[in-house]
Amino acid sequence: MKIAVIAAQGDVEEHVVAANKALKKLGIEGKAFATIDKEEVAKSDAIILPGGESTTISKLIHKSSVAEEIKKAAREGKPVMGTCAGSILLAKHGDEEVRKTKTKLLELMDIWVKRNAFGRQRESFQIKLDIKGIGDFEAVFIRAPAILKVSSNVDILAKLDDYIVACQQDNILALSFHPELTDDTRIHEYFIKMAK
Template identity: 50%
Template sequence: MRIGVIAIQGDVSEHVESLERALAERGATAEIVNIKHKGIVPTCDGLVFPGGESTTLGRLILREGIDAEIKDAKEQGIPIMGTCAGLILTAKAGDSQVEKTHQHLLGLMDIKVNRNAFGRQFQSFEVGLEISFLDSPYNAVFIRAPAITEAGEGVKVLASIDGKIVAAEQDNVLAFAFHPELTDDMRVHQYFLDKLFN
């Protein structure tokens, strides 16, 4: 089992640590690799897109030729999880800010995103979030978070705040507007691992 973390920019080490903890919790093992260039994605059984600066991430995965490999992985049913900026990259369409910055989107999910749905960094917050696959609230950390403004028929909404969709799933792709790697609660990472091990 091999899990790849897109390691061009963003919360890479935090995701690696969270994956290691989640694997240990379930008594499972997997190799976790950082993906910085073309050729690694096809060797992975699961992929994680960390938070970061979405415009930069999009530009770099395109430049490195990783974008086509990620799209192929999606078509092959490889589980993919995107968090914060990673959620933005999974989208098919974005708001005017996404369009203005010529944000590269992968179109892995039938969703439209608002890039800074909750405001700037100083408006970041934590909240006890009700997520459909969990039986108790999850302490979700939002930092300059996006939100999903439109979701197609095949998209399963997992969580919302004030009418804004902040977690969703479509086929083998998971998208979260918050940062599960910045909490000690491993349940979101466990849900992702369920897709690999079940």
């Protein structure tokens, strides 16, 4: 199994390490690797879109034509996971800040997102979430977006207060937080199992 971690910006290496640990724990032959090459993305079995700054990531993935490969992979049923800013890019609908920054969304999930819903960098925090299918998970929020609402075809996996912070639509997974910044690989394992 080949897992492409889109190397536009953000916690790329941390996702590579977490996904490789998850593959090993599951006993699955494969490799997670960092790339922004559209051919490598096209040949992958699953794609991770890390956090960072959504406007910058959007520009880089569209400039490199990786955006089209991500959309094509999602349409083909390959698992795609977006974390933090990556979850913003997966959405069909963004808030005023998304529109103001002219962030080009991939429009793969029937979700509405809000940038920086939990505050700026200094308001970062870690909290235990009860994630459907996973259980208790120590989630790291850094300038995190929130999912305001979802269509009926989207499964809500976790909420924090009134905000949705994890959801899944078929083969696509959106998380407001950073699972790669913990030693717990269960979310990456869950994601990898989606490709089986």
